[in-house]
Amino acid sequence: MTANEQQTNVAVLGLGPMGRAIAATLVKAGLPTTVWNRTPGKDTELIGLGAVGAIDSAAAIEAADLVVAVLSDHASVHTVLDPVADRLRGKALINLTSTAPEDSRELAAWAAAHEIDFLDGGIMAVPPMIGTPGASILYSGSAAIFDRYHGDLEKLGSAEYFGADAGTAALYDFALLAGMYAMFTGFFHGAAMVRSAGISASDFATRASAYVAAMAELLPAYAEVIDSGDYTDDVQPASFHKPAFDAIVRASRDAGVALDIVGPVKNLIDRQIADGRAGEGLERITEELAGHRE
Incomplete structure (x- = not known):
């Protein structure tokens, strides 16, 4: 033996x-x-x-x-x-x-x-x-x-x-958990938004789970961009996302939902644009979070 x-x-x-x-x-x-x-x-x-x-x-x-x-x-x-x-x-x-x-x-x-x-x-x-x-x-x-x-x-x-x-x-454990908690709290924020229209969290979850699963398929493509270090994006750069995210913030306020979750994301997008990165993709937020703002 x-x-x-x-x-x-x-x-x-x-x-x-x-x-x-x-x-x-x-x-x-x-x-x-x-x-x-x-x-x-x-x-x-x-x-x-x-x-x-x-x-x-x-x-x-x-x-x-x-x-x-x-x-x-x-x-x-x-x-x-x-x-x-x-x-x-x-x-x-x-x-x-x-x-x-x-x-x-x-x-x-x-x-x-x-x-x-x-x-x-x-x-x-x-x-x-x-x-x-x-x-x-x-x-x-x-x-x-x-x-x-x-x-x-x-x-x-x-x-x-x-x-x-x-x-x-x-x-690895804590990096994966960070993504999990960000996803969960994003769902909680969305559930609070739709509640203002009388939509239950259960109804929202049915759509959210399918949508999140579909969006998760983009992660390998995002990872390739991050690993390459080339954040040039001619299709959906930060300047494309800013109006959409500003509207999310307004919609949240209109629904009476606090900005604890979406506010920091808006700040990251705004900071990237203020730093002259309006033509680069959202993936470059990785560098912002890592402290590489040059």
Whole structure:
């Protein structure tokens, strides 16, 4: 039996909604799973499924080959792991806590200083999706951990490796989430607009979901322009979009909707034109956001 075929003993530290979903998926997949949470009582259902509840984090770590941290934030990772760093020495540690890229890199350096093999992950799913075909988790850091436990990681969702830099997975994660939140809040703004005419959010959603899906097909073309650095646009430059977006702002005001969402977009378009970029495409907003205004 090869190392990849051996049954993996897993410890899940942190039993919030995501931690519970991960632990439950591992248990149902047949992996011996030990669970622990700082607040007692969150392991009851998991124990009923077949998990083992640990009295403390050290006991959970001792029972495992692979330790998965799913905690509330970067500070909580250190709060939980610093006192048991010696117990983690020689273990495989995966951080699935939502941590900023620099925090992930700091954790990787901390782990290296304590002789802990470290892999960071960004979860592209909500808890109910874990273990389903729609779930995806991005990883970066230790290739050895990813390769050795790839089969186990695939039980949680599709697993993709982005290289040795421990911060890369988090960077992808948060960049994708930024786009998601911008899309959601744009929908919320639109729902507030149509409400002024007595149109329900449900009716609006039917049209919005189809429209957003169609518009998403333009992203690869936008990406090509951004990567080329040539933003010349003879068809729909910023000067074309400005009157349309000014009208969106007016329509929002007329509907009694605050400009928290569309106002910053209008400012970006106006600034691009003020900087002499009226003949360039909206894709150049990427440079504005990155601070390249020359």
